[in-house]
Amino acid sequence: MNLELKLEHYEGPLDLLLHLIEKNKVSITDIPIVKITDQYLEYINAISVGKMEIMSEFIEMAATLLAIKAKMLLPKPKIESEEEVDPRQELMEQLLEYKKYKIISERLREYSESAAKNVFKEPSIPVEVLNYVEPVNPEEILAKLDFDKLYQVFQMVMKRKADKIDPIRSQFSEIPREVVSLEDKMQSILALKSRRHLSFLELLSEQSSKPAMVVTFLAILELMKTGEIRVEQSNLFEDIRITFN
Amino acid sequence: MQIEEVTAIVEALLFSMGEAIALEKLAEVVEIDKSTLKKIMEQMQEKYEQDHRGIRLISLEGAYQLCTKPEYYEYIRRMTNKAKSYELTDVLIETLSIIAYKQPITKTHIEAIRGVKSDHAVNKLIEYGLVEEKGRLDGPGKPIVFGTTEVFLRYFGLSSPEELPVLEDKILEQIQKETENELQMKLEEIL
């Protein structure tokens, strides 16, 4: 008989005890402690030592049983106190409580079997509802807008634009495409050699357009490669210092 | 608004959402006061019980959900071979019943009743959504307490935790009977 397997079959020492009590057809309220303890120990002893993690709880119960057994076998004191406590009392209560939940479990299992027949439905939200876009209320949106602010913003935008665009050229309806060559840009940076140091940010801000900035950046990289300049940055996101060699 | 219309709207809502919807939420969407809606819902529940309906309206702690009538389960099974989602082992159902009756309960307390470590069982029940943490006990170490969820109620077909079977008396009876039988046997032995 593979007792190890059998022990695992019991959920714990209480489960095993209940099993023994049932097998012996005795009552929880009056456990024949000697008999049950012996049987319990038989189970425990037959088990290999290896499975300590499941064993510890079973062994603890064995100790409890032996303690109860010892108490019961000891000669009773001559003067019996009126409220003599049965050494089995605590264990009995524990077993009764446990047994209660065993019975409840069985009932709940029946409940779950009938409840399993309630079949629910997956959500099925109509596509029309899923695709629905709430109509916008423009007035509600405009309520958050200050008319004066709108005008101020507009003035700001136009001022920004005026600052950016060469005012003379803007008189012509078209802004000619700016041709920026890498060679020219490298030359114009080198032309600043007398300044010894350059600020990267300043250099960029002096550029008139995005392409000019990009080419400036490329020119700096190229000059680094050819060893004409060195760059240093003391901290992340800080300005880059360009030094001529 | 006509009762008929409310009934129709509620049916449409419960049908399309699929899940349980709280009375409050329904009342808010239908724009009707809660107590009136509750009465209408009760009427609806009765109507669904009629013979020609295959679905019914169940309530779960103030929330409502549509589901099929159990008597037609066999036909649904024939149509799909949809196996039941998960079967609870003895260990799990035992742990769950302790939590259900003793909630809010700490793990230590569960283990005291079962006489064994219960981490695995409690974790599994949480994973299944049947049990959840219900806060912490205001005592030394502030242990976490556990309780059952709405899924638990649905799983066992209960509409509230109060519907859990009251077993105290039955168990006492049963245990008493066992003791009596034993006494009987002993008497017989003596005689």
Place this chain on the structure above:
Amino acid sequence: MQIEEVTAIVEALLFSMGEAIALEKLAEVVEIDKSTLKKIMEQMQEKYEQDHRGIRLISLEGAYQLCTKPEYYEYIRRMTNKAKSYELTDVLIETLSIIAYKQPITKTHIEAIRGVKSDHAVNKLIEYGLVEEKGRLDGPGKPIVFGTTEVFLRYFGLSSPEELPVLEDKILEQIQKETENELQMKLEEIL
């Protein structure tokens, strides 16, 4: 089998499956002949059309499906609604101001003023009902021009875009004048 029972089974089946089920399949599961079932289904369809029902039975190519009645979509919408809030971001206000004062204006022109791509902003303003297409420019590529909506004008008590304060010309004039002066000065220097 009673018609009532068939009706109930079919309802339970269609409810639990959610999707359309072929008449053949239903007949097979309920164990009833197809033509009888078809008649029962037709009766059911009529019943679902009653006022107090929120769902209806639709048939598509010999298959049947339960679905919500369209007249209650509004309530489902309310239930699932994630309240959307419209925000006028700085980008939107800026773009709106350009369109308001420069209308009718092409997207290219807006982008030239802002210095960045403005598709998203323009589309958002259209979605918000503040801006709309005002026809096409009679030029190469016939680009669409945009302007503010009537709602926008009405809200600010304007009857036409011309009533918007037109100070920007003054600014331009001023800039132009400054530039000319500068140029003049430079020319004078040279000469």
